Amino acid sequence: MSIKESLPYREAQSSIRTGDIVFIGGAKSMFSWLISAVTRSSFSHVGIACWMYDHQECVPTLFIVEATAGGRRLVTLDYYGDRRPMNIVESPIHWSKYRADLLAHTGLENYGYFDLIGIGIKEMFGIKTKDFDGQVCSEMVAKMMNYGGLDLDTTLSPGKLYTTLLERGCAVKAITTPK
Numbered sequence: 001m002s003i004k005e006s007l008p009y010r011e012a013q014s015s016i017r018t019g020d021i022v023f024i025g026g027a028k029s030m031f032s033w034l035i036s037a038v039t040r041s042s043f044s045h046v047g048i049a050c051w052m053y054d055h056q057e058c059v060p061t062l063f064i065v066e067a068t069a070g071g072r073r074l075v076t077l078d079y080y081g082d083r084r085p086m087n088i089v090e091s092p093i094h095w096s097k098y099r100a101d102l103l104a105h106t107g108l109e110n111y112g113y114f115d116l117i118g119i120g121i122k123e124m125f126g127i128k129t130k131d132f133d134g135q136v137c138s139e140m141v142a143k144m145m146n147y148g149g150l151d152l153d154t155t156l157s158p159g160k161l162y163t164t165l166l167e168r169g170c171a172v173k174a175i176t177t178p179k
Helices: 008-014 030-040 099-103 113-125 136-149 158-167
Strands: 021-025 044-055 057-068 069-078 087-090 170-175
Touching: 008 087, 008 170, 021 158, 030 044, 030 113, 030 158, 044 136, 044 158, 057 136, 087 158, 099 136, 136 158
Parallel strands: none
Antiparallel strands: 021 044, 021 087, 044 057, 057 069, 087 170
């Protein structure tokens, strides 16, 4: 699929599938601005899309599984879609390969502050650091892709993960703009 223009998030939402990788840009906080500046990328965050059916409301709801300063969590994608630009990339690995681990550890994984610093050092100076305890967003996504045999470096930024996936032939499904 060749993307020629960006769409409002609400128009692109129906094309997003469970397992798609959601790259989030637009620095809305000092933290996301710092990540973008250090990694020289417009993306400061990444997660995995997940449709869930709300039996009480009888409607499907689109969520993102993400690793944030509070740990791994599930939040509606509307939280980002209405406020920040996003690029949606079709996952090269089927959701069934990693969903059990992804969802089972939601709420249990701590955030990897030292990993975040290590990724910054690696991207600024080319010095690879060790993989510390905890997880940052791009590490979580890379690890899930590795369950399917992709063999990605897990100490990379959202921007580097985006570039790596495109180099490996993954398709950009949608580019969204906030309202």
